[in-house]
Amino acid sequence: KAGVTQTPRYLIKTRGQQVTLSCSPISGHRSVSWYQQTPGQGLQFLFEYFSETQRNKGNFPGRFSGRQFSNSRSEMNVSTLELGDSALYLCASNRDRDSNQPQHFGDGTRLSIL
Amino acid sequence: SQQGEEDPQALSIQEGENATMNCSYKTSINNLQWYRQNSGRGLVHLILIRSNEREKHSGRLRVTLDTSKKSSSLLITASRAADTASYFCATDRVGGANSKLTFGKGITLSVRP
Numbered sequence: 262k263a264g265v266t267q268t269p270r271y272l273i274k275t276r277g278q279q280v281t282l283s284c285s286p287i288s289g290h291r292s293v294s295w296y297q298q299t300p301g302q303g304l305q306f307l308f309e310y311f312s313e314t315q316r317n318k319g320n321f322p323g324r325f326s327g328r329q330f331s332n333s334r335s336e337m338n339v340s341t342l343e344l345g346d347s348a349l350y351l352c353a354s355n356r357d358r359d360s361n362q363p364q365h366f367g368d369g370t371r372l373s374i375l
Numbered sequence: 376s377q378q379g380e381e382d383p384q385a386l387s388i389q390e391g392e393n394a395t396m397n398c399s400y401k402t403s404i405n406n407l408q409w410y411r412q413n414s415g416r417g418l419v420h421l422i423l424i425r426s427n428e429r430e431k432h433s434g435r436l437r438v439t440l441d442t443s444k445k446s447s448s449l450l451i452t453a454s455r456a457a458d459t460a461s462y463f464c465a466t467d468r469v470g471g472a473n474s475k476l477t478f479g480k481g482i483t484l485s486v487r488p
Contacts, residue, residue: 265417294475304463304478317475351417361406361467363420364476371415 265354265367273373279340282370286333286354293335298349310335311358347374381479389487394451396482398464405467407440407447412461456488
């Protein structure tokens, strides 16, 4: 069974640009969550999608958005990129929203802003 | 905001020794999870302990949970060089969602061959 796949693995952008990151969850998983990881702030929750609907949102500005497709694949978009958006963006999937189940993470997209 | 705080921040031990890592949290939880992250990679789930459990084992891993003290510990026995990684505790808060885990800042474990 394939794991969570994130593309691309690395991305370099400049300030003011926008970027779209992609996440394919494990087959059969319908919940997809996104996290931002930086050395200063650690791992922070961005948002969660389930059945094509955003179910939870973290404390990030509106420049960060996402969506989920009918096949459960998810994308996140960051507009008007800032230097502080440089981070490892991690996607995690789960079969459903039931508690007491572990999250399955991809290897992330390393985004660097010049 | 960080819910969990791990202690120590960094740990260096010799291969074969045991490694103990601690995590404290602030609010009531449904469960607490430990993850490992190798450099440049994603997080790998190690073990999940529910709020009504006190101890759990998985191979060389032993996790304890003390909800009265809001703390947990992860013990890795007979460590190996391959255990070198960052370790994170994450909490699923009561009233939150399992998909919205709150992570600590992590512990860097170095196992010297």
